[in-house]
Amino acid sequence: MNWQSRTGALKHLGALHGKGSIFADGGAKNIGSVTYQIDGYNRGSQRSDNGELVGAAKTLMRAFRAGQVCIALADGQFVDIVLSDPRGSSTAEITVSGRFPRYNGAA
Numbered sequence: 001m002n003w004q005s006r007t008g009a010l011k012h013l014g015a016l017h018g019k020g021s022i023f024a025d026g027g028a029k030n031i032g033s034v035t036y037q038i039d040g041y042n043r044g045s046q047r048s049d050n051g052e053l054v055g056a057a058k059t060l061m062r063a064f065r066a067g068q069v070c071i072a073l074a075d076g077q078f079v080d081i082v083l084s085d086p087r088g089s090s091t092a093e094i095t096v097s098g099r100f101p102r103y104n105g106a107a
Helices: 003-007 057-066
Strands: 010-024 029-043 046-055 069-072 078-083 091-096
Touching: 010 046, 010 057, 029 057, 029 069, 029 091, 046 057, 057 078, 057 091
Parallel strands: none
Antiparallel strands: 010 029, 010 069, 029 046, 046 091, 069 078, 078 091
């Protein structure tokens, strides 16, 4: 039995990208504007959505320190995320931690 048959094939569900805003405090506090790229994957019953944010280094550090944050996507969806430590950079890796966004052409 090969690895793929044991775990199922990895399927790319789609990508979301655009400009949005990061919010903290349950959506009450706008931290700032970012550009986002989120890719979704599915393997069997497991789903994974992750990507990258680009924005002002100060904005990303505030978002990282806030802990639980969400992005308001260009299409109006809100997505809960976890940021990696941007370490003063204008980019940060993210993982979707809550409800998964809808992808154009994919469920």
